[in-house]
Structures are given as structure tokens and as C-alpha cells.
Amino acid sequence: MDNTTALQHMVRIGKVTALDAGNLKARCIFPETGVTSGLLSVLQHPAMGVAVKADGQHTHTITDTYMGGGSASTEGEHDHEGTVTTTWMPKVNDFVLVCYLPFFNSDGYILGVIP
Numbered sequence: 001m002d003n004t005t006a007l008q009h010m011v012r013i014g015k016v017t018a019l020d021a022g023n024l025k026a027r028c029i030f031p032e033t034g035v036t037s038g039l040l041s042v043l044q045h046p047a048m049g050v051a052v053k054a055d056g057q058h059t060h061t062i063t064d065t066y067m068g069g070g071s072a073s074t075e076g077e078h079d080h081e082g083t084v085t086t087t088w089m090p091k092v093n094d095f096v097l098v099c100y101l102p103f104f105n106s107d108g109y110i111l112g113v114i115p
Helices: 003-010
Strands: 011-020 025-030 040-042 048-053 079-085 095-100 108-113
Touching: 003 011, 003 095, 025 095
Parallel strands: 040 108
Antiparallel strands: 011 025, 011 095, 025 040, 048 079, 095 108
16 A cells, blocks of 8 residues: 555544544544444543633523522623633534544544534
8 A cells, every 4th residue: 555545544534423422432424435434532632721702691600609609690792711621522514534543443533623
């Protein structure tokens, strides 16, 4: 197998068909062949900070040992700076970049979503 063919088998674009969010895995179909993958591990960036901009008005739940918790007043559009996520999963129908290790029947990994 020449280097170009080997690279074509290692790096692929897939369309997510199923999620196993509890195990951080997803299954893809590869449009050029119609082949469906096994469960692929989704690479993670633990404790990744994200900026979340609320899309409209909503309330915030308060966890407060002094006042006993509750709900705050409705807030208008605002940012949620400092929000942290510890896991990430693509959505069904997202196109993703998949990389397989260069061995027969090797593991594959979803590297990220292709916008």
C-alpha cells in the first residue's frame, strides 16, 4: 500500500449516526463508501472553558446554603463567562474528522466537527 492510500484509510470524513454519550463514543457512516464505523472514541479537552451567550430570557437556579436556594428574577440577554465544560460530543448528522491508527482493525477517533 502506497503512502497516499494509507493516508486515505487513516483520515476520513464521517457523518455521525449514533451517540453513546455515557462512554464518549459515536458511530459514523462514511459517505464515500457507505460503510458504518464501530463506536469511535470522541477526543476530549477536559475542563475546556466556553463562553455561553443566553438566547433570550431565562431564570437562574440559586444554590445558596444561607438562603436555601431558589430561583432568581428573569434575566435579559447576557453572557455566562467562566462556564466550564468537561465533556464534548458531536450531534447526530454532524460531519466529523475521523482518524484511524495505521494498523489493521485498529481503533478510530473523532477529532472534531467539520463546520
